[in-house]
Amino acid sequence: MRDFTEIWSYLAGDPLLWLCATLVAYVLGDAASRTVGRAPWMNPVLVAAILLGLLLWLTGTSYATYFEGAQFVHFLLGPATVALAVPLWTQRHALRPALLPIIAALLAGSATAVLSALAIGHAMGLSPQLLATLAPKSTTAPVALGISEGLGGSPTLTAVLVILTGIIGAIVVTPLMNALRIRDWRARGFATGVAAHGIGTARALQVHPQAGAFAGIGMALNAMLTALLAPWALGLF
Amino acid sequence: MIHALTLILICQLAGETVTRLAGWPIPGPVLGMAMLFALMLANARLAGLIVPTGAGILRHLSLLFVPAAVGVVGHLPTLAANGLGVALALIVSTVLALAVGAGTFVLVARLTGGRSDA
Numbered sequence: 001m002r003d004f005t006e007i008w009s010y011l012a013g014d015p016l017l018w019l020c021a022t023l024v025a026y027v028l029g030d031a032a033s034r035t036v037g038r039a040p041w042m043n044p045v046l047v048a049a050i051l052l053g054l055l056l057w058l059t060g061t062s063y064a065t066y067f068e069g070a071q072f073v074h075f076l077l078g079p080a081t082v083a084l085a086v087p088l089w090t091q092r093h094a095l096r097p098a099l100l101p102i103i104a105a106l107l108a109g110s111a112t113a114v115l116s117a118l119a120i121g122h123a124m125g126l127s128p129q130l131l132a133t134l135a136p137k138s139t140t141a142p143v144a145l146g147i148s149e150g151l152g153g154s155p156t157l158t159a160v161l162v163i164l165t166g167i168i169g170a171i172v173v174t175p176l177m178n179a180l181r182i183r184d185w186r187a188r189g190f191a192t193g194v195a196a197h198g199i200g201t202a203r204a205l206q207v208h209p210q211a212g213a214f215a216g217i218g219m220a221l222n223a224m225l226t227a228l229l230a231p232w233a234l235g236l237f
Numbered sequence: 238m239i240h241a242l243t244l245i246l247i248c249q250l251a252g253e254t255v256t257r258l259a260g261w262p263i264p265g266p267v268l269g270m271a272m273l274f275a276l277m278l279a280n281a282r283l284a285g286l287i288v289p290t291g292a293g294i295l296r297h298l299s300l301l302f303v304p305a306a307v308g309v310v311g312h313l314p315t316l317a318a319n320g321l322g323v324a325l326a327l328i329v330s331t332v333l334a335l336a337v338g339a340g341t342f343v344l345v346a347r348l349t350g351g352r353s354d355a
Contacts, residue, residue, distance in 0.1 A: 022300075022303055022304060022307075023300070025303065026297070026299070026300045026303050029299075029303075030297070030299070030300075044299045044300075045299050045302045045303055045306050046306070048300075048303045048306070049303060049306035049307050049309065049310065052303070052307045052310075053307055053309075053310035056307070056310070057310075063307065063308055063310075063311050066304075066307060067304060067308075070303070070304035070307070071304065073300060073301055073303065073304055074301065074304040074305065076294070076301050077266075077301045077302070078249050078265070078266045078269075079242075079245050079246060079249055079266075079294060080294050080295060080298055080301055081249075081264070081266035081267060081269070081270055082245045082246075082248050082249045082252070082266050082269040082270050082273055083245055083270075083273075083290075083291035083292075083294045083295055084270050084295070085248075085270045085271075085273035085274040085277060085287070085291065086277075086287060086288055086291030086292055086295065087292075087295070088270070088274050089274060089277040089278065089284055089287075089288070090288070092278065098346065100345050100346075100349045101341075101342045101343075101345040101346040101349065102342070104341050104342070104344075104345040105338045105339070105341040105342035105345070106338075108337050108338060108340075108341040109334050109335075109337055109338025109339075109341065110334075110338075112330070112333050112334045112337040112338070113330055113331070113333075113334035116326075116329060116330040116333045116334070117326045117327070117330035118326075120322070120325055120326040120329055120330060121322055121323070121326040124321065124322030124325060124326065125322065126319060126322045126323070126326070130319060130323070134323070134326055134327075137327065137330075138330075138331070138334060140264065140267070141305065142264040142266075143262065143263065143264050143267075146262060147262075156312070157312060157315060159305065159308065160308065160309045160312040160316065161323070161327065163302065163305055163306050163308075163309050164309065164327055165327055165331055166302065167306070168327055168328055168331045169331050169335060172328075172331065172332055172335065173335055176332060176335055176336060177335070177339060180336060180339070180340070182339045182340070182343055184339075184342065184343050184346065186342065186346070187338075187339040187340075187342035187343045187346070188339055190338065190339070190342055191334070191335050191336075191337075191338030191339035191342060192335065194334065194338045195331050195334035195335045195338060196331060196335070198298065198301075198302065199299070199302050201298065202298035202299040202302065203299075205295055205298060206299075212295075216270070218338075220267045220270060220271070223263055223264065223267055224262070224263050224267075227262035227263065228262075
């Protein structure tokens, strides 16, 4: 029999190991979320990321090595975004009557996300560069990186803030909406897509199909609006 | 399924190509989503072909964010230096944006008489 370290050094450099680890961590996170009846605080992305983070740390594996395996999963984000046309099509008859609420909620939600983040960051004494990094955090990752770079922020740190925002949104949305007694699934979903992009949309899809469809629209529209809004908002601080 | 998957990837590719050529500030897949939606509206048979595959991809949308979320772990030291300000900005602004967005939606829906299916 071969030495374990020999097998490990072979496997650790192979994409299969980290692809497999990503799926196992997600299956565990999803099972944990299911066990607690999809309670919002047991977010499957958060659970999986913590498990994998610990595993990388324990085995002394770099993120670059991990990503060689995980990139196959990461790649599917693009096709999945395109596939958001499916819930949109399923809900197509609900769209036209909701046109005015959609426009109003987009403007209000998007402006609140950018301006309140900048106002709090400014009050807490964050550097101008960090404010530029923070401004697009409610936007879907590929757009947020572009906006951050254009404003003189740090795109890699923006990616982190985008993910954190998504997880925060996915965790707080259900208790928050229940507390506010907002029962309209369109409103709940749309606001989630605007404030917490794809991770919020993933949560909305899990909770209610109509919320999921409206979250997808919210995410797409907010990507376009934040690109226009963020440079102007940053100029205020 | 392979036809649906091919069409989804073609829409993404078309979206990436157009946004890059035109220099638009929106991501290719988002334009691809709009293109696929337009195709589905135009052709019901095509829509029927896409629905099961698309729904299958979206069933575990959360999984696709895991690799990026693991990247956060490596940035924790940078975050810790400005921890409180950043955490406060993220949490408060996300809660505010959710509340204001959903509240505005409900208010305008009521004013314009849009029916809720809740």
